[in-house]
Amino acid sequence: MAVTAAVSRRLPTTTRRVSRRRPSRTAGPTGLLWLQRTAGNAATSRLMTQRTIVDDLGRVLAGGAAALKKALSPPLKAGDTGPSVLSLQQSLNRVGAALIEDSIFGTRTKAAVAAFQRDHGVRPARGAGTVDEATWDALRLGGRATASAVPGQGSTESWAAMPAQRRADFRTLGYTAATWRSKTPPLAGLLPYALLSEKQRAAATRLGYTRESWRANRDTTAGTAAKGFAAEEAAAKRKAGARVLPAKYVGSLRAKAMIAAEFGADVDIQLAKVHLLTEAEMKKAYEGYYGAGSYTPINGFTVKPDIYLNNSSIWAGTTVHESLHVQEHGTWDAFAYQPTSAFGEGATTILTELVMTRHEQPVTHHPYAAEVALVRKMNTHAGLDKMRAAYFQGATGDYRTGVTGGLKPGTTWAQFRALVDAGALAAAQARLK
Ligand SMILES: [Zn+2]
The missing domain is CATH 1.10.101.10 (PGBD-like superfamily/PGBD)
Structure with missing residues (x-):
């Protein structure tokens, strides 16, 4: 499909240095x-x-x-x-x-x-x-963080044959007889230790996890989840002719695992096809209007879930950000993007930072500051949960009602929206009480 209706969503550039240490060298065969x-x-x-x-x-x-x-x-x-x-x-x-x-x-x-x-x-x-x-x-x-041997995911242990308490503890962590051998771990298996409930932590402790080994295993399970998506991605890559993602960045598989852990209850996360382009290719595809990454909404709706990453300027959150765009519900898309992208970019950036922070990944920069400020202000009235429902499920009515309830007396949604559409974000924000 032609990309004539493509809209570029821009993210600024950053670089992060990885420190390495060299092993000591002594002789002896x-x-x-x-x-x-x-x-x-x-x-x-x-x-x-x-x-x-x-x-x-x-x-x-x-x-x-x-x-x-x-x-x-x-x-x-x-x-x-x-x-x-x-x-x-x-x-x-x-x-x-x-x-x-x-x-x-x-x-x-x-x-x-x-x-x-x-x-x-x-x-x-x-x-x-x-x-x-x-x-x-x-x-x-x-690869150091993934080298530990811990119980749980990938185990050859039989679900039916394990002691009852052990099975109950794994069940508390989200495993079932059906999913025990599945390639995709339960959501709890992908969460940082700090986000586990008291009950989940107790179960994890009885199973022999420490805070540290949970962290190591989470990397392993995220890796296992990624493997579960590998065939899907390999097929997508073959079809798209895309290149392999740089290892330093959060690849689409890991991004999918992270997004699924955070928002899997809201929506069935779909894997985006990833095209890794050079700066020159990005310029050609987007006629000079380009950044770290973009995706392809057609007529305001994301019907072609491909994402395009600029090989020279992506940061770890770019894949998450662009992959989140692909999950946006069509109704929210229309609500957010016609004709402006202010709400959509603000919400996508807020959700990206949420995922990155929860998964202990650095947020190295903060794009769309004005849009984020606007949507955060809207969320003080409508709430993050309603924003999520609108974003992933298209329940924009409740969200808009929440925002409207926060508008200054005499300001209608249409007036508020007109300001946003005109790019007068500060003025729009000022209309919110
Ligand atoms: Zn974006």
Whole structure:
């Protein structure tokens, strides 16, 4: 479908530096030989991405640790195949890529490696997209949070055979017999510890979680949820011909998991197709009116749920922001966007910041300040819950009634709306008591 009716929604640029530390380098080949003799080559390969085990072995093996780590970080390039490539693909998926784990270093794997290197300032001697020891180091640091083994999601335990109390505790956390083996975890499994209820925390504690291991497991479950969407995204990417998202950013899968955790009760979250464009491509597609990301509403309604990200200026919240736009109900869309985008951008930004904050992701900047101020003021009358209902379910009547109740006497909705449409946001805000 043509994008002639496309409206660009802009987000400003930011950059965030990722600090890295390099491992110490000591000599000694004994570690790897000992490990290969003891555990075999296959097990040695499997250890490649398991940083904690490598580090533990490193402490034990002292002088052999650096050699071991080096041996577990083989140089790789496009065309290579085998268990090392599988480890690489697993590592990349752990930090946000959505590769098919087929042990083949193809063009998609190369694109994911290059994106990861660009994001982490790794410059291999043999060129971007080839894997060197520094790339392995950066991948291991990036994947650290997901390396813990904890109960729950992904368990091979039988639901029916587990002790009654244990099953009751998992049920408190949202699991059922039907969903126990599901790829998509229950919403509670994606929530930060701080947002669990007393009852959920008690259940989590009995199951052996600490605050820290819950946090680690949440990353794992979010990753598992992402895997559940991987086939869906892979199909979308094949069809759209889109590139792999940079690993540093919250990818569409993770964004979907985060949005589902927060708003899954309001709406069945749909995955957007993600097109990753260069600055030049964004300019061409949007004729100079472009920013970090945009999406494609047709005639005011989002009928083509694609999002477009500017590779050079997206921040972690861009995917969440644009993915949220895709969830907007048609009625809200008409309410919010014809002919202005003030309400829609204000609400989308408020919801984006809510998701990012709840999931302990930094809000590195605050776009649409005037629109956000207006919608926050409206929400003091109508309430965030009503805004959510309007946004996700199209219940704009209740929301508008709430706002109208807050207007100064003599100001009608039409008058208020006329100010908003004219871009006189401060004046519109002043009409709200
Ligand atoms: Zn927007």
